Amino acid sequence: MTLNVGHIAYLNCVPFFHYLREVGFDGNIVQGVPSQLNAMLAEGKLDLSPSSSFEYGLHWQKYVLLPDLSISSKGPVQSVLLFSPCSLEEFEGCQVALTGESATSVNLLKILLKEFVGLREVDFQVPQKPVEECIQQRQPALLIGDRALKMSKRCPPGCRIYDLGELWYQYTGKPFVFALWIVRREAVENKRRELNLLKEKLKRSLEKSLKDKKPLAMAVSDNLSLTVSEITEYWTIMDYRLEKDHIEGLELYFDLCHLHGLLPDKPQIDFFC
C-alpha cells in the first residue's frame, strides 16, 4: 500500500527528504506549511508527517510518534522569530500579529509571555495582510520557517528580534521540540510494513544529509536569500533528535499549554514500534 507523507516546505525539513527517493522511498510526498499539514493529518489525508508538536498534543488519541526524530533546538533556532519595536515587558495591552502557518510556535509565544514574562492582556491575531507588512509598520509579529529567516535579513531600523527557541531555553533549560513525526494510528494498523521501511529510510536520508551538508545547501540556496554557509550553519544548530531531554521539554510545553487553557488535556506520548 502507498504511504502518503507530508513534507514541511521549509529549509529545516530538507535533510529528512533530500535523499529519501535515492534510498528507495516510493510513496506520495505532499508539501505544505505546518498548519496545512496539521489539517491534512487530522482529516486522514496524510498517513504521517513531520508537523507541529501542538497538533500531536491536540489530537494525541489519533496519533503515535516515530521514535528518535524531531525538529528541535537547544537554544536559538534562527527561524521562529518575534519581531518587535519594543521589549517584551511593554507588550501589555498590545496587539501581536501571528503567522497563520504555525501551531506550535504561536502557542509557545503565548506561554512565554504569560508564564515567564508575566503579562495578562495581549491580543493575538492572524492578520489579513502579510505578517511582513505588520513588521514594516512597527507592529510586534511572529514568523516561522523560511519567511522568518528572510525577514531577519531585512528588518526595519530599531526592530528587535526575539528567538523563541532561545527564550524557552533561557527560561526552562530544556530543548524545545517544534515538530514531531506524527503518524495516524489507522496507518499503523493498515500500513505497518510501509511505515517500518520508511522509518529506516528516513534515518538513512537524514544521516547522509547531515554528514555532508554542502551539496544539499548548494541545491537549495538559489531559492533563498541565504549563503551556502548560512544554510549549513542553520542545519547544524537544528537538532533532529528526540531523546530524553527533548521529551522532558515537550512534556513541560504540553503541561504549560494545559495550564493556560490551550490544550484540553495532558497528552500521552506514545511511539510507533
Ligand SMILES: C=C(O[C@@H]1C=C(C(=O)O)C=C[C@H]1O)C(=O)O
Ligand atoms: C523550527 C521551526 O519549527 C516549525 C514550527 C512549527 C510550528 O510552529 O507549528 C511546525 C513545524 C516546524 O517547521 C520552523 O518552522 O522554523
